[in-house]
Amino acid sequence: MNQLIQNLVDGLGRGSIYALLALGIAVIFGVMHLVNFAHGELITVGGYLAYWMFSNGSSWYVVAPAVIVCAVVVSVIIEQVAFRWVRGAEDFTMLLTSFGVHFVVEAIFLMYVSASVKSFNRPTWIARTFSIGSVSIEVFDMIVIVVTLVVLGLTALVLQRTMFGLALRAAAEDFDTARLMGIKSDRVIRGAFILSGLLAGIAGVFWLMRAGATSPGAGTTPMLKGVLAALIGGLGSLKGAVLGGFALGLAEVLLRSNLPGSVASLTDGVVFALIALLFIFRPQGLITVSHAERV
Numbered sequence: 001m002n003q004l005i006q007n008l009v010d011g012l013g014r015g016s017i018y019a020l021l022a023l024g025i026a027v028i029f030g031v032m033h034l035v036n037f038a039h040g041e042l043i044t045v046g047g048y049l050a051y052w053m054f055s056n057g058s059s060w061y062v063v064a065p066a067v068i069v070c071a072v073v074v075s076v077i078i079e080q081v082a083f084r085w086v087r088g089a090e091d092f093t094m095l096l097t098s099f100g101v102h103f104v105v106e107a108i109f110l111m112y113v114s115a116s117v118k119s120f121n122r123p124t125w126i127a128r129t130f131s132i133g134s135v136s137i138e139v140f141d142m143i144v145i146v147v148t149l150v151v152l153g154l155t156a157l158v159l160q161r162t163m164f165g166l167a168l169r170a171a172a173e174d175f176d177t178a179r180l181m182g183i184k185s186d187r188v189i190r191g192a193f194i195l196s197g198l199l200a201g202i203a204g205v206f207w208l209m210r211a212g213a214t215s216p217g218a219g220t221t222p223m224l225k226g227v228l229a230a231l232i233g234g235l236g237s238l239k240g241a242v243l244g245g246f247a248l249g250l251a252e253v254l255l256r257s258n259l260p261g262s263v264a265s266l267t268d269g270v271v272f273a274l275i276a277l278l279f280i281f282r283p284q285g286l287i288t289v290s291h292a293e294r295v
Contacts, residue, residue: 011246021199025226037095038105040218040222043208054120
């Protein structure tokens with residue numbers, strides 16, 4: 001029983017980061033019908049900013065907000081430089097554009113910075129634990145879970161109680177009708193990328209804290225996890241993205257803990273097999289979305 005509780009806490013900690021990444025991807029998909037494979041580059045750029053700041057004597061108290069701001073700025077820049085010019089194009093064209101941004105950013109760091117991994121100090125408290133009965137819980141996991149729940153609550157509040165949230169939800173339902181009702185497409189899309197960048201930045205801070213390093217391909221794994229979580233929950237569903245993130249995190253931890261030692265390293269492969277089965281029997285994901293129109 002204690003081991004199960006331990007695994008649930010670990011899984012929720014891991015799944016919280018996936019939920020933030022998946023929610024950012026789902027927000028963009030809702031308004032543009034685009035699976036943004038460049039989403040992970042926000043973490044890559046933030047990682048190099050963190051490395052540069054640590055090299056100049058900064059602490060995590062300064063680096064963390066800087067990484068979040070960097071993710072928002074880079075997200076807006078990517079939308080303006082790349083995605084703005086392919087609005088209204090075929091889905092495949094926008095998909096190729098997102099892949100193009102991903103590879104271009106990675107190539108820039110490979111050519112002009114370094115192909116080697118850049119390490120920096122992790123927070124001193126990241127490995128600390130506290131006990132509840134006989135269960136040992138990492139402080140990092142609890143902080144991630146609490147911060148994620150607060151962020152998700154604030155995001156839900158923004159989406160439900162503000163004009164921007166109303167416009168974003170209307171655009172996700174039917175962009176053409178929303179635009180006829182006076183909603184400005186540029187403003188909604190820019191706001192969606194700002195929100196997506198903010199969520200990626202918060203997730204990126206926790207990802208970088210755990211990793212303690214960055215590289216040109218540092219954003220690939222979190223991007224893939226976010227996309228998978230969004231697919232599991234049902235593309236176009238914000239609630240589904242969050243649910244998919246937690247489900248993916250729990251699945252990884254529970255499988256790694258319960259699989260025999262000889263095959264524990266194949267956890268990712270088993271997770272992918274389970275996801276494939278999910279798509280066979282429920283291709284729409286955990287939550288069904290009626291439709292999601294793009295610009």
